[in-house]
Amino acid sequence: MKAFLCTLLAAVLCVEQAASFWCYTCNDEPSNWNCVKATKCADTDKYCLTIYASGGIGDKKGQRITKKCSPVCPQTNLNLGVAAISTSCCEHSFCNLSGASSVKTSYLVMATGILASLIYSLRTGL
Template sequence: MKAVLFVLVATYFTLQPGAALQCYSCTAQVSNKDCLNVQNCTQDQNSCWTSRVRAIGLVTVISKGCSSNCVDDAENYYVGKKNITCCYSDLCNVNGAHTLKPATTTLGLLTVLCSLLLWGSSHL
């Protein structure tokens, strides 16, 4: 009798659908503080994602949500950067998409250019 009861209980829990993943969700926000809405993902969505797009080094736009086929990605463009990170546990995308930092080479060139412009204007 105990064996039958054990099999019935085990079958019940095996056939129960698992709890859906939860991710933070937002669209095109400028602050991570505005990306704290919780979204219940569908059964086929097995990951959370965060996207950070930084334009001209001035504005960072953050989006987050659930995904069924998330792929980590980082790309540099002429006028900005895009970084997408994926994670696989409840509310794991609280931060996500590692902070985008200006390229060292670009920062160095801008420093040299500004120095030359300032030095040149003082000798006019």
């Protein structure tokens, strides 16, 4: 009986986990509140991916969020002053509930660009 139980235990430990992997998904939404659709990922997917993009100035400023299943985790953190994009990945079911809100438009970079444009315009007499 002990040999049977040991064999059964070894077989269970060697079998790959067959549990489904789930992520929250949405495409190009303005708010994280719209990104709560649960989607079963493919067997090749290993990550829940969140892409956060923001851009614009003043009243024209906005943000977009995309969430999906992904087989790879692209590391993107790009901040151009008036536009920014960031990705975040996690490896557990439903781990991408919150948005990747760590990227913000840099007001210092925007102010520097505007100041440089103003100085250039004044020096050239435009």
